[in-house]
Amino acid sequence: MAHRKQPPSFCYSRTDPSPRFDSLDIACNKKLCGVILLLLGVSNLQQIEPRKPKVPCYFIFGDSLVDPGNNNELSTSAKSNYPPYGIDFPHGSTGRFSNGRTAPDFFAQYLGFENIIPPFTTAKGEEILQGVNYASGSAGIRDETGTKLGINIGLNKQLENYNITISFIVSILKAKDSATKYLNQYLYSVGMGSNDYINNYFKPGYSTSTKFIPEQYATILIEQYSQQLTTLYSSGARKVALGGLGPMGCTPDAVASHETYGKLCVEEMNNAVRIFNDKLKQLVDELHEKFKDAKFIFLDNFGGLIKHISILGTNYKITGCCEVVKETGQCVPNTAPCRNSNLFIFFDSFHPSEAANPVTATSQITSLHCLFDTNGFGYS
Numbered sequence: 001m002a003h004r005k006q007p008p009s010f011c012y013s014r015t016d017p018s019p020r021f022d023s024l025d026i027a028c029n030k031k032l033c034g035v036i037l038l039l040l041g042v043s044n045l046q047q048i049e050p051r052k053p054k055v056p057c058y059f060i061f062g063d064s065l066v067d068p069g070n071n072n073e074l075s076t077s078a079k080s081n082y083p084p085y086g087i088d089f090p091h092g093s094t095g096r097f098s099n100g101r102t103a104p105d106f107f108a109q110y111l112g113f114e115n116i117i118p119p120f121t122t123a124k125g126e127e128i129l130q131g132v133n134y135a136s137g138s139a140g141i142r143d144e145t146g147t148k149l150g151i152n153i154g155l156n157k158q159l160e161n162y163n164i165t166i167s168f169i170v171s172i173l174k175a176k177d178s179a180t181k182y183l184n185q186y187l188y189s190v191g192m193g194s195n196d197y198i199n200n201y202f203k204p205g206y207s208t209s210t211k212f213i214p215e216q217y218a219t220i221l222i223e224q225y226s227q228q229l230t231t232l233y234s235s236g237a238r239k240v241a242l243g244g245l246g247p248m249g250c251t252p253d254a255v256a257s258h259e260t261y262g263k264l265c266v267e268e269m270n271n272a273v274r275i276f277n278d279k280l281k282q283l284v285d286e287l288h289e290k291f292k293d294a295k296f297i298f299l300d301n302f303g304g305l306i307k308h309i310s311i312l313g314t315n316y317k318i319t320g321c322c323e324v325v326k327e328t329g330q331c332v333p334n335t336a337p338c339r340n341s342n343l344f345i346f347f348d349s350f351h352p353s354e355a356a357n358p359v360t361a362t363s364q365i366t367s368l369h370c371l372f373d374t375n376g377f378g379y380s
């Protein structure tokens with residue numbers, strides 16, 4: 001068995017690592033992180049400008065939380081390539097479901113990429129050598145997920161698209177060897193499952209909730225996810241960060257459409273999320289065990305946000321920043337959003353504002369280090 005350098009001990013702990021900014025080359029003042037970071041925006045992340053990216057290439061798989069515009073030309077209502085989406089983003093309305101940057105944008109910035117990671121649907125030429133983003137709004141682990149909103153690019157299809165990219169990379173770099181040699185240094189992030197609940201299990205018109213209780217449903221999702229991640233491994237991925245689900249019972253849509261029984265969030269939904277996340281953590285451990293030459297980590301998208309929401313207290317009313325179309329929960333096109341989006345966790349009825357993203361992104365960056373050696377990022 002190949003000798004593996006031991007990563008920091010917190011990497012394998014089941015409880016999420018508390019951010020250890022002192023060990024990172026990130027200019028993060030501890031006091032500025034946490035609630036105040038939420039209020040101040042992300043100035044500390046903006047200061048990071050290394051010259052050479054810490055990883056050569058970054059591939060992103062996921063749903064609307066990280067979609068950079070792959071749905072723009074698809075026949076679906078799950079698209080956001082219009083203002084006020086993107087009003088705080090340097091490139092304007094790109095199709096990101098937020099006013100500004102999403103978590104992978106923060107990662108890419110932290111990793112030192114000069115440009116944003118391009119969407120699969122528009123990525124051209126040598127651009128793909130720095131990575132590609134395959135994410136699609138309303139997409140899920142299951143193919144039928146989100147299809148009542150229109151067409152999306154589910155995880156199975158995203159994996160096929162990834163294979164197309166790899167064959168292009170091979171043809172750009174000519175020798176197959178030189179491409180596959182580097183695959184094991186590439187970073188992969190995969191965040192799937194939210195829509196298998198929001199646009200499937202908890203949505204009328206899908207049959208899953210009549211067939212399964214949450215425990216069973218999480219089990220079949222994780223089984224399918226496990227196969228998909230094994231496919232990703234077969235296609236060369238060796239450093240894979242898996243995003244857990246966020247507090248979907250706390251979205252403005254959930255809170256407005258369900259009885260919360262005096263709580264801030266819909267507990268039934270958050271409990272389903274907890275079940276899924278626990279099983280996902282087990283899966284991460286299993287994959288880690290099974291594929292000794294790869295590293296898989298779990299990124300917490302739940303703990304940080306739920307803490308913020310509980311700090312805000314029960315007098316706080318969860319609302320989004322923009323005015324939304326009732327049927328879709330997405331911003332009404334070309335309306336002015338709230339004045340101070342920094343104070344809002346959610347931008348529309350489902351998606352976090354840019355200000356909420358670094359709350360999770362900073363602790364996730366700590367976790368990302370676990371994919372690399374003790375000495376941090378590096379490649380030859």
Ligand SMILES: *[C@@H]1O[C@H](CO)[C@@H](O)[C@H](O)[C@H]1NC(C)=O
Pocket residue numbers: 156159160163231234235
């Ligand atoms: C992509 O290619 C790999 C390696 O050739 C293969 O194992 C995998 O099944 C392919 N994935 C898809 C989704 O076609």
